[in-house]
Amino acid sequence: MPKALVVYDSETGNTEKMARAIGDGIKAAGLDVEVKHVDNTSLGDLAAAEAIVLGSPTYFSTMSGKMKAFFDKSIGLWPGKPGKLKDKIGAAFTSCGGGEGGNETTLLSLIRAMLWHGMVIVGHQSGFSGAVSIGAPDEKRLAECRQFGERIASFVKR
Numbered sequence: 001m002p003k004a005l006v007v008y009d010s011e012t013g014n015t016e017k018m019a020r021a022i023g024d025g026i027k028a029a030g031l032d033v034e035v036k037h038v039d040n041t042s043l044g045d046l047a048a049a050e051a052i053v054l055g056s057p058t059y060f061s062t063m064s065g066k067m068k069a070f071f072d073k074s075i076g077l078w079p080g081k082p083g084k085l086k087d088k089i090g091a092a093f094t095s096c097g098g099g100e101g102g103n104e105t106t107l108l109s110l111i112r113a114m115l116w117h118g119m120v121i122v123g124h125q126s127g128f129s130g131a132v133s134i135g136a137p138d139e140k141r142l143a144e145c146r147q148f149g150e151r152i153a154s155f156v157k158r
């Protein structure tokens, strides 16, 4: 069965809640899924997944330093080497503070990194480039995250 990987950074738990809801949506759509904190994720995990969903808190309008440091290591998987990420499905999500802005640029920072590898990006249908929560995700946001997970899974199954 195709496997999806949701990798997140989260210091105060908001992005983690989104990650788990997206994972639930992917699972409900019939895919195997692993939801992992970036500290516990390896390049082998990226290489083994058919879909990679990256989530980060919005830090100064971009991804967190931890997520950037982790994804920088993915240069070791670049095209031409075994386990390359080319043609894998990718998607992004972020949690941000109230009214401070920067969530869309954070999504784009994650998406750009995946595009560099030649990954194929699935956007969120609500008008954002990925899933966003301002502060802790409420039930409505969590439902959107689950729908986003189902949407990502539908592209993996095509």
Ligand SMILES: Cc1cc2nc3c(=O)[nH]c(=O)nc-3n(C[C@H](O)[C@H](O)[C@H](O)COP(=O)(O)O)c2cc1C
Binding pocket: 009, 010, 011, 012, 013, 014, 015, 016, 056, 057, 058, 059, 060, 061, 062, 095, 096, 097, 098, 099, 100, 101, 102, 103, 134, 135, 136
């Ligand atoms: C270093 C730092 C930078 C931040 N920069 C922004 C920002 O640019 N825009 C924003 O809306 N929130 C910003 N925030 C708030 C976080 O994005 C927000 O609290 C988020 O929900 C934290 O996610 P987490 O609970 O997964 O750690 C920042 C927080 C920190 C600690």
